[in-house]
Amino acid sequence: MPAFDDDRAEMLARAADAGVRAILAITGLSMTEIGVIALKIFATTGVHPHEAKDAGDLTTVEQQSKDARVLAIGEIGLDYHYDHSPRPVQADVFIKQMEIARAARKPIVIHTREAWPDTLSLLKENWAATGLGGVMHCFSGDLATAHECIDMGFLISIAGPVTFPKSQELRDVASKLPADRLLIETDSPYLAPVPHRGKRNEPAFVAEVCKRLAEVRGVAPEEIAARTTENFSRLFAVKI
Ligand SMILES: [Zn+2]
Structure with a gap:
């Protein structure tokens, strides 16, 4: 993203120093060449x-979905908070991209905001049966919703909000999720975790999400790191 135009290489070096070994860059429609780095970088494509x-x-999404570096189709889904696009159009584009993902045999990455009922019913109708699964990005639902997603093959991705003082509900949910269904992410450059809150977020800060999640679950950060890496490799069939 343009937020990293001035220090992309340094940002990636900081991520490697923080223990990040692989990054899935969401909606990496334009991949910048950054030279040799000690990180595996994959992308998703989607509207x-x-x-x-x-x-x-959606020709671009369809073409890019076949690229081996593109691990998933996303972020796709519904956003009824901002309503930047009319809801029926959002649903139509969501469904069409699930079709593209199914044809490419790749998982999907879901963005959903204030739209759980429609998101879940569209996933049930159009996705669950594929068995390809996906990621519920920046998860903010309740435990029952998390389990509905898990039952459809999704991993639940926890982001910066788990560190925010007011997010006790999310911490409660995160403490109860099965370990083999967890992922961690940053949503860079947005949603910087404590103690970087309000600043530009970057991949290195995923270590803070890892630490807080470990605390909440009563395990060592290394355990969260190992399990989320394992979960990532399994879902996307890649070695890290
Ligand atoms: Zn999102």
């Missing part, structure tokens, strides 16, 4: 619900 109204015929 975010905000931009659904400008999605066109």
Whole structure:
């Protein structure tokens, strides 16, 4: 993202120093060449619900979905908080991208905001049976919702909000999720975790998400790191 135009190489070096071994860059529609780095970087491709109204015929997503570096289709889904695109258009573009993902045999990464009932029913109708699974990105639902997603093959991805003082509900949910269904993420450059809150977020800060999640679950951060790495490798069938 442009937020890293001035220090992309340094940002990636900091991530490697923080123990990050692989990054899935969400909606990496334009991949910048950054030279040799000590990190594996993968991408997703997809049209975010905000931009659904400008999605066109989705040719780019379809083409990029075949690229071996593209591990998933996403972020796709529904956002009824901002309603930047009309809801029926969001649903249409969401469904079409699930079709592209199914054809490419790749998982999906879901963005959903204030739209759980429609998101879950569209996933049930159009995705669950594929068995390809996916990621519930920046999860913010309740435990019952998490289990509905898990039953459809999804991993639950925990981001910076788990460190926010007011997010006790999310911590409660995160403490009860099965260890083999967890992922961690940053949502960089947004949602910087404590103690970097309010600053530009970057991949190195995922270590803070890992630490807080470990605390909440009463395990060592190394345990969370190992399990989330394992879960990532399993879902996307890649070695890290
Ligand atoms: Zn999102």
